[in-house]
Amino acid sequence: MEIVVQKFGGTSVDSRSSQEKIAKIVIDQKNKGAFPVLVVSAMGRSGAPYATDTLRDLVTKTANEVPSRELDLIMSCGEIISCVVLSTLLNSMGVKAKAFSGGQSGIITDKNFGSANVIDFRSEMLLQSIENGIVPVVAGFQGITEDGEITTLGRGGSDITAVILGAGLRAERVEIYTDVDGIMTADPRILSEARMIEYITYEEVFQLSNEGAKVIHPKAVEIAMRYNIPVVIKNLNGSLPGTLITSFKDRDAIMSGYKKSKIITGIAHTMNVSQIVIKMSEEDKLLEEKIFRKLADEHISIDLINLFPDLKVFTVNKDCIGKSVAILKDFGVDYKVNEDCAKVSVVGVGMRGVPGVMAKIIEALYEEGIDILQTSDSHTTISVLIKKDLLAKAVSALHRKFELGKREEEVFG
Ligand code: ADP
Ligand code: MG
Numbered sequence: 001m002e003i004v005v006q007k008f009g010g011t012s013v014d015s016r017s018s019q020e021k022i023a024k025i026v027i028d029q030k031n032k033g034a035f036p037v038l039v040v041s042a043m044g045r046s047g048a049p050y051a052t053d054t055l056r057d058l059v060t061k062t063a064n065e066v067p068s069r070e071l072d073l074i075m076s077c078g079e080i081i082s083c084v085v086l087s088t089l090l091n092s093m094g095v096k097a098k099a100f101s102g103g104q105s106g107i108i109t110d111k112n113f114g115s116a117n118v119i120d121f122r123s124e125m126l127l128q129s130i131e132n133g134i135v136p137v138v139a140g141f142q143g144i145t146e147d148g149e150i151t152t153l154g155r156g157g158s159d160i161t162a163v164i165l166g167a168g169l170r171a172e173r174v175e176i177y178t179d180v181d182g183i184m185t186a187d188p189r190i191l192s193e194a195r196m197i198e199y200i201t202y203e204e205v206f207q208l209s210n211e212g213a214k215v216i217h218p219k220a221v222e223i224a225m226r227y228n229i230p231v232v233i234k235n236l237n238g239s240l241p242g243t244l245i246t247s248f249k250d251r252d253a254i255m256s257g258y259k260k261s262k263i264i265t266g267i268a269h270t271m272n273v274s275q276i277v278i279k280m281s282e283e284d285k286l287l288e289e290k291i292f293r294k295l296a297d298e299h300i301s302i303d304l305i306n307l308f309p310d311l312k313v314f315t316v317n318k319d320c321i322g323k324s325v326a327i328l329k330d331f332g333v334d335y336k337v338n339e340d341c342a343k344v345s346v347v348g349v350g351m352r353g354v355p356g357v358m359a360k361i362i363e364a365l366y367e368e369g370i371d372i373l374q375t376s377d378s379h380t381t382i383s384v385l386i387k388k389d390l391l392a393k394a395v396s397a398l399h400r401k402f403e404l405g406k407r408e409e410e411v412f413g
Helices: 016-031 052-060 068-075 077-092 124-131 157-168 202-210 218-227 248-254 285-297 318-331 357-367 388-401 408-412
Strands: 003-008 035-040 097-100 107-109 118-121 135-139 142-144 150-152 173-178 199-201 231-235 243-246 266-279 302-307 311-317 334-347 374-377 381-387
Touching: 003 016, 003 157, 016 035, 016 077, 035 077, 035 124, 035 157, 052 068, 052 077, 068 077, 068 150, 077 097, 077 135, 097 124, 118 157, 124 135, 157 173, 157 218, 199 202, 202 218, 202 243, 202 266, 202 334, 218 231, 266 302, 266 318, 266 388, 285 318, 302 374, 311 318, 318 334, 334 388, 357 381, 357 388, 381 388
Parallel strands: 003 035, 003 173, 035 135, 097 135, 107 142, 173 231, 199 243
Antiparallel strands: 107 118, 142 150, 231 243, 266 311, 266 334, 302 311, 334 381, 374 381
């Protein structure tokens, strides 16, 4: 039987009217002949009674140090509430449905509480439910270890659940319902003119989400790519078809007639980045080694790394700046911190080997009087570090420069 995994994010399950829309989608899907498997997130965003942050605050506001095992246990409750609410609604409407926690659905993880890795998916329970015509409603974002501990998969982890189920159940596709029309050329919260992208490759979505576009979890994209499962992102509130994510070949086939693609596909950003610049003597290799080792031992993740003989430049997340500065003080080195920065990344598989992308980025930003503090690049992504308060201006300037507001056929005629 053809299976479709349908995942509903936090804002898609938080009201009775949204839940009824989900029920309608499930009934439509069944009528069309494909069997739906649902994955749900916790209801609502921060502040809502059963949202993940609210549950975590119940304990983190009581004690400074809460064991990660207990944190996962309490944070896993939000999705469990959602899956029971939805399965109950479906049953009340005459659609046979059954709620499953992550563990009950067969998702097995390692013991890395807080951002556990899925190591196995045992599909028997869900397959049995499907064979009996009962729609499984699975709690996203969580799993269970071999010895029965409940774990969570990290922020945005329900996307991972959806794709794992999609792969394990050999689903036709995974549909991710959210509060935007699909993958957009930039975060619509930053740029209202951002345009929906109809077709996009796994590789590009991975780069966008890895560089901060939280519309889908990068690990979910990786898994979808590995198993070649089409993923559709669409708005629960609306009738647009959304964005179809597939491999490049499929996309070419779909787009036949428009073989030319734009060089740049989209822009992503990461807020709350701090830049650290360390000055040191060219001879002091051992000190350099010790500093980077210590940062790693303290689990401080560093990014945008540019090393010169006498200058070491990199960025850390704002949350880690206190810890990082304490380490540099301990070593007694000469350093400078540039707080309140943002990283803007321009992504496109079409930029491979094409000269002039950096020149255009520089033009776009300098025309707006935006200083570039640092850059980094790979085959498909160029990132620039700028001051945080210039973020919206920078995204808008780059969006215009690369004509991202226009469709392919408008650019190529
Ligand atoms: P959900 O709770 O449904 O998982 P998320 O908040 O995780 O929803 O993801 C949807 C959000 O992702 C949107 O509200 C949007 O602000 C943000 N976003 C960031 N970059 C993009 C982008 N390029 N396209 C679409 N949405 C984006
Ligand atoms: Mg999400």
